Amino acid sequence: xxxxxxxxxxxxxxxxxxGDTSRIPFAVYTDxxxxxxxxxxxxxxxxxxxVGLEAEIPNPGDYRRSVVGERSVIxxxxxxxxxxxxENVCAHRGMRFCRERHxxxxxxxxxxxxxxxxxxxxxxxxxxxxxxxxxxxxKGGMPADFDPxxxxxxxxxxxxxxxxxxxxxxPEVESLEDYMGPTILGYFxxxxxxxxxxxxxxxxQRIPGNWKLMxxxxxxxxxxxxxxxxFVTFGLWRxxxxxxxxxxxxxxHAAMISTRGSAGQATxxxxxxxxxxxxxxxxxxxxxxxxxxxxxxxxGGPTAVMTTLFPSVIFQQQVNSVxxxxxxxxxxxxxxxxxxxxxxxxxxxxxxxxxxxQANLFGPGGFVSxxxxxxxxxxxxxxxxxxxxxxxxxxxxxxxxxxxxMVTETLIRGMYAYWRQVMEAPL
Amino acid sequence: MTTPRxxxxxxxxxxxxxxxxxxxxxxxxxxxxxxxxxxxATDNLCTHGHAKLCDGFLEGxxxxxxxxxxxxxxxxxxxxxxxxxxxxxxxxxxVEGGRVYLDLG
Numbered sequence: 001x002x003x004x005x006x007x008x009x010x011x012x013x014x015x016x017x018x019g020d021t022s023r024i025p026f027a028v029y030t031d032x033x034x035x036x037x038x039x040x041x042x043x044x045x046x047x048x049x050x051v052g053l054e055a056e057i058p059n060p061g062d063y064r065r066s067v068v069g070e071r072s073v074i075x076x077x078x079x080x081x082x083x084x085x086x087e088n089v090c091a092h093r094g095m096r097f098c099r100e101r102h103x104x105x106x107x108x109x110x111x112x113x114x115x116x117x118x119x120x121x122x123x124x125x126x127x128x129x130x131x132x133x134x135x136x137x138x139k140g141g142m143p144a145d146f147d148p149x150x151x152x153x154x155x156x157x158x159x160x161x162x163x164x165x166x167x168x169x170x171p172e173v174e175s176l177e178d179y180m181g182p183t184i185l186g187y188f189x190x191x192x193x194x195x196x197x198x199x200x201x202x203x204x205q206r207i208p209g210n211w212k213l214m215x216x217x218x219x220x221x222x223x224x225x226x227x228x229x230x231f232v233t234f235g236l237w238r239x240x241x242x243x244x245x246x247x248x249x250x251x252x253h254a255a256m257i258s259t260r261g262s263a264g265q266a267t268x269x270x271x272x273x274x275x276x277x278x279x280x281x282x283x284x285x286x287x288x289x290x291x292x293x294x295x296x297x298x299x300g301g302p303t304a305v306m307t308t309l310f311p312s313v314i315f316q317q318q319v320n321s322v323x324x325x326x327x328x329x330x331x332x333x334x335x336x337x338x339x340x341x342x343x344x345x346x347x348x349x350x351x352x353x354x355x356x357x358q359a360n361l362f363g364p365g366g367f368v369s370x371x372x373x374x375x376x377x378x379x380x381x382x383x384x385x386x387x388x389x390x391x392x393x394x395x396x397x398x399x400x401x402x403x404x405x406m407v408t409e410t411l412i413r414g415m416y417a418y419w420r421q422v423m424e425a426p427l
Numbered sequence: 428m429t430t431p432r433x434x435x436x437x438x439x440x441x442x443x444x445x446x447x448x449x450x451x452x453x454x455x456x457x458x459x460x461x462x463x464x465x466x467x468a469t470d471n472l473c474t475h476g477h478a479k480l481c482d483g484f485l486e487g488x489x490x491x492x493x494x495x496x497x498x499x500x501x502x503x504x505x506x507x508x509x510x511x512x513x514x515x516x517x518x519x520x521x522v523e524g525g526r527v528y529l530d531l532g
Contacts, residue, residue, distance in 0.1 A: 106510075129496060133446055
């Protein structure tokens with residue numbers, strides 16, 4: 001028994017049964033007060049959060065509403081082309097004024113009292129600031145010392161790399177590059193290597209489970225070959241694929257890298273991955289173009305790299321399907337999961353079609369990803385029913401380290417080692 | 428050139444320094460401004476938000492919109508301060524015998 005200091009006044013101190021993070025208390029998923037502290041410590045301080053893609057706002061005035069933690073923000077391109085991220089909270093009465101998901105504007109105006117803001121969040125105008133003239137006298141209005149410069153929208157720190165936009169409420173946050181660390185940055189740059197992105201479309205889903213379960217899902221290479229029978233049947237994932245698990249120095253971010261084995265491997269341009277009689281030969285795809293996989297030069301070998309950037313986003317390359325998956329918490333027991341499917345400026349029309357077809361694997365109705373939404377919901381149900389219990393994450397040992405195989409939960413243990421470090425620190 | 432159509436819209440004595448007054452000849456919504464003894468006329472509706480310039484505040488020859496503090500030069504109608512970006516229409520003015528006349532064209 002390791003008596004863990006659990007600062008911050010959560011009602012039940014966490015009990016890490018094994019001392020390390022190989023046994024995870026259910027209570028990390030079930031407590032609202034602890035959730036508020038996670039938001040404060042992971043989403044609002046010291047971390048970069050994913051906001052969107054530059055390609056979503058190509059023109060001056062284009063904006064897109066997004067989320068950092070549970071705070072609504074607006075990603076916007078100003079006249080000069082610079083990207084700003086401002087909080088969707090009016091400086092006057094705190095109203096979440098922007099209701100549209102996206103659009104193009106010259107300025108932001110809160111409908112309540114028409115306070116108006118420039119695209120960078122600066123306050124432009126306050127109705128009746130100088131009062132109203134009645135019977136030759138000016139009455140009311142803001143005090144003479146009211147200074148619009150002090151009442152801008154909250155302007156987040158912004159970092160853009162490879163067409164991906166990140167923001168932080170913390171002006172002291174380290175650089176995005178230091179935040180990712182060299183290993184994860186390498187996998188990030190492999191996917192976002194400077195080519196312009198084309199937005200192909202979105203999926204959105206509400207998953208009734210704790211947000212960390214989505215991070216864990218993509219730090220868990222044990223489940224795809226077992227839960228996702230589709231993967232196995234059609235040869236996209238096998239436990240014996242050549243693979244690696246890599247992490248940043250804090251063990252908060254990770255990359256799961258795998259290369260399809262020869263059993264289903266396409267060789268040459270004409271081959272198809274559906275030659276996988278070793279799995280379940282009786283199952284055939286009605287439309288074999290669905291797995292018309294064409295290796296791309298930028299892969300540099302791996303056929304799938306799933307990158308978890310803690311706490312807010314997952315970057316997916318699963319053969320020709322590439323997407324970002326944005327984790328948007330809503331209380332301890334639910335999150336919205338927003339998928340942005342994209343392609344690259346040099347894609348042929350055939351490649352665009354291929355990416356779109358393969359995107360059917362993913363999203364709330366995807367042949368593979370529908371499974372994840374369900375198991376996360378059912379896990380949360382288990383946690384809520386007995387929050388004093390704990391989960392196991394002992395596969396592959398109890399320590400944390402990089403591996404060259406998939407039969408391990410080391411990335412989950414690593415994430416909780418970091419989680420404990422941050423959550424248990426005194427303020 | 429059409430002949431000017433001078434229309435009596437107000438008494439000069441109704442005007443005062445520092446702000447405008449609204450007039451509505453033939454259904455037009457127009458603001459009159461008196462500055463150092465001279466009179467200027469612009470459309471009353473701000474080109475930015477839905478505010479009346481006659482409710483604004485004059486700073487020299489600039490009228491500041493009461494809603495969002497955009498500004499226009501009342502001599503030319505040109506926008507001089509964001510968020511105003513679009514000029515406001517001006518009207519020709521003459522003052523004769525204590526009456527203000529606008530050319531409604």
